Amino acid sequence: MRLAVLKETKPGESRVAATPETVKKLIALGLDVTVEQGAGTASGFPDAEYAAAGATLATDAAATVAGAAIVFTVRAPEVALPQGALLIGTLQADAAAAQAYATAGVEACSMELLPRITRAQSMDVLSSQANLAGYRAVIEGAGAFDRGFPMLMTAAGTVPAANVFVMGAGVAGLQAIATGRRLGGRVSATDVRPAAKEEIKSLGASFVGHEDEESKSAQTAGGYAKQLSAEFYAKQAEVVAAHIAKQDVVVCTALVQGRKAPTLVTEAMVASMKPGSVIVDIAADAGGNCALTKPGQAYVTDNGVKILGFTNWPGRIPAAASALYARNLLTFLTTFWDKDAKAPKLPPEDDIVQGVTLTRAGAVVHKMFAPAA
Template identity: 40%
Template sequence: MKLIIPQEIFDGESRVGITPDCISSLTKMGFSVFIQSNAGLQSSFTDEEYKKNGAKISSNIKDLYKNADLVVKIQRPSKQKKINEISYLKNCNVLTLLYEQKFKTEFNLLKKSKVNVFALEKMPRISRAQSMDVLSSQSNLSGYKAVIDAASEFNKAFPLMMTSAGTVAPAKVLIIGAGVAGLQAIATAKRLGAVVSSFDVRSSTKEQVESLGAKFIEVGDDANDSGETSSGYAKEMSSAYKKKQAKLLEETIKKMDIVITTALIPGKPAPRLINKKMVKTMKVGSIIIDLASEFGGNCELTKHGQTTNFNSVKIIGPKNLAASVAQDSSRLFSKNVINFLKNSCESGKFNGFNWDDEVVKETCIIRNLK
């Protein structure tokens, strides 16, 4: 079977779908692996590394896609830079991050194509799928990088410092959302010496937050409402809860130097948690980094891919933070894909997807091939 790795065509996307260290795993499964020339270069992987590990290099994109059985790419197939990836897809399976509710144009075009599309962001939250969970692996690095970027933008130090010239107070950091990205942001901020607080509607996250040394801030509205779905994701809360939440955040945010927001609700726009009034109360020189900016943002003033200054507060809507640590994020994505494919292997060989498997059924959102 022919597996191909195209070069990503979106601006700012420096990751690659499969890294050289995973090629041997694919060949053992029975794949012939082809990669577009220089597809891994922005992640610091050379064509020579891919060759050494058994991949074939293709400089012609049409030849690359010809007779492909499986396409692995980070971003959804699209039309960018005069390249129409969807037009190349014929009788093949595609593994990617699709987000069909946000990118409906590409989704509708793919539905009309002779393809099966596996949206890896749909991975079910079950224990055996953890090693395949692309969202978790990428969010983990995004949470780390958000804190590093915040520290770089902030005009004060993070840790407490006792010096002969006086004491430097530690930065006060609030992390909103204690999912994978939020927990990594907490851990990173603590390692840098900040005083960290965190808020999440899910009461179950309190223990995790406190285990990392952060203070858990809670509304405490309804002891019987866990704030999460049966899948473990945050859910939409009641109007009464939201009012108390807004009051709590308003009182908390004005004491903070840095706020990092990571709150998302699957299949819906990001919840709006920080309004203009709250930002007005923040200290001069404070930083907000909104990791939910691609999905509308947790802050009213966030602009995706831009930095906004409002009332001497810097609001950053980062675009694809995981891609800014492309080598590591590519390695993790690649290993997630390998584990996903191994899940359908029999006696170590891949002969097609196991359509009775929960992981396969949940992720395949377009099935136009048998």
């Protein structure tokens, strides 16, 4: 059975869906692995390392997927796939894309839809990538900040520690808190979810936020933040506005699954910040948490605040992001690997399989995209 690893074609995508490390393990399962030339170059994995791991190199995407039964990718591929192929990646599909996969006879698994259950943790691509995004965001923020991050006591005087405010305490936010603390910043954080307060404090940061009866139900069963009322966000904004004016670095990480990112930092809040302050918006891919974020850009506002609105934050640390992502896909495949048949076996009744499978046997089967009965 042949497994294909495609080179990513979306602008700015520097990750790869398999590394030389995971290629060796895929071959050990009994697979023949074909990697498109240059697939790992942007992540620091040259073709020679894939060849040394036992992979066959193909000259282009069409040659890579020819005869493939399984295709690994980071983003949705643009090349036509063989009928019956199992496609595994973060496809970000909508109803039209799901139907296109079904029509093409492709069994598509979109890994960002993985349910947040204990046995799925080791294959959770959102968590692994968000973790690195939170780390990278603070590093980028520290690089853009034109003063010291930790308190520096020198013969010429003392440089105070940077005030760092993290908005959102999910996986990315918690890593941002931890990284800010490691760099010596004075860290505070906010999140609407009731469980987040103790998580924030456990990392040594102070909690900032409005709490009421509505906030007690601000979390889905899967652990994601829920959309709350305009009244709640107005009260939260009052608390945040007073706090944010004193901050040096603000890291925005708040996302609501399947929706545009909530606007948490208004134009007025940006105007209240000191010149040289930095806003790092991890949520830029979903529109941004800051009202002035320009997705894909970094710029300085009229009052001297630097806003980093880069998209694809995991792609800004591609070697580590690819390594974790590749292990996520490997774990998913090996979890459902039939050793006797040397082929994947995806039981339709399994919670994980149900969560990620878009199409099967020429039909759209995912509850989010399947046509109404």
